[in-house]
Amino acid sequence: MEIRIGVRDVAREVTFESDSTPEQVRSLIAEALSSGSALIELQDDKGGTVLVPAAALGYVEIGSPEKGRVGFGSH
Template sequence: MEVKIGVQHAPREIVLESGQSAEEVENAVADALSGKATLLSLVDDHGRKVLVPSERLAYVEIGEPTARKVGFGQL
């Protein structure tokens, strides 16, 4: 699952591939925005944890992972 996180006052967005489902990511974002959690905490495919303070969240985009093509076939 590809997740893009916009952070206020930061020039670049955070992009990560997560093994979490869309519902799990959405629940984590909802908890951070509602005040239940002070940090948005997500884990990427490599086991690294990404922590973003909830008051700095600008947007979160949840998308499907892109399939990587291998080979030399025609497009």
């Protein structure tokens, strides 16, 4: 699923694909914000880590899980 994160005072969004469920992403973000963590840490679908400063978080748009791709994918 696609995750888009808006960061304050930055014109471009942080956009990446993740294998996490929408509930997992929501939980990670809520936990980081409620605990006063300096960073929000999320995993992309390639095994990479995306770090966003919690204080600069503008918004998070969590896409729905993909139903399947059309075309010649290697999945």
